[in-house]
Amino acid sequence: MFDLRYHVASLTAVFVALVVGILVGVGLSGKGFVNDAERSNLNNQIADLRNERDSARASLDQATKGALALKDFSDSAYPAVVPGRLAGQKVAVLYAGPVDRGVSFAVEKAVRDAGGNVVRVRSLEVPIDVKAMEEALKRIPGQKRLLGTEHLDNLGNALAFEFAAGGKTPLWDALGKTMVQERDGSSTPTADALVVVRTAKPQQGPTRTFLTGLYDGLGRAGEPAVGTEVPGAAPSAFPIFVKSGLSTVDSIDTSTGRLGLVLLLQGAQPGSYGLGDLAKDGVLPPIPPVATQQ
Incomplete structure (x- = not known):
């Protein structure tokens, strides 16, 4: 490239x-x-x-x-190419940091243009307040195993599972007031695909451990999971996304980036795509066919 x-x-x-x-x-x-x-x-x-x-x-x-x-x-x-590729698909979007309106517009436009629907958006307060989160966890029956800084990665994993699966979300319900900046949409629907955006600066210590567990959990959720970021972000979040098993796409503010996002959310070949230096797998993934109605 x-x-x-x-x-x-x-x-x-x-x-x-x-x-x-x-x-x-x-x-x-x-x-x-x-x-x-x-x-x-x-x-x-x-x-x-x-x-x-x-x-x-x-x-x-x-x-x-x-x-x-x-x-x-x-x-x-x-x-x-885009219309119909995400027909009826439910997409959940998670921000590590505040919602960026430009990225939000681009993601929602791509999903909407492809016939899908963004069913929920959550943005996390970072750095996390470990003490407040632990106090909230103590009030959830059966969740003491997640207490302590040594279990922050497991907590991130568990939150990732709830975020993708929907339904009952006791952890998100309990921790929402301590770690969620913005929320939109219901927690109930199961997500068919996931988008992760880091808008905060790179974190250290407990927050880094927590976010790494969260990204890892999203990467193993079993649904297409794509990381993106604000154009020109430095340093990029893509290396940690890739390490966690997420696909990545840059230049989300362009038609090329939005097309790449749609293809990855549809289930195209995972990898790192876009117009930037870290797009080691090319500009776009191979374009899968659109499922036809029988």
């Missing part, structure tokens, strides 16, 4: 080297400090730099054309 920033940086470096080479050559030759052989060698180096500059320009032009062609293809393919 090409990166326009890399080409721009390369082109800039070549130009700088060329200018420096010319200035040095002119300055030295003008003062008689170099002999003919050295001057010839310097001229050859300058010629090589010119060739590199021209090559970099050509590569940048080609990359730009490729990016524009890909955008045109995605914009054209999106309305033809």
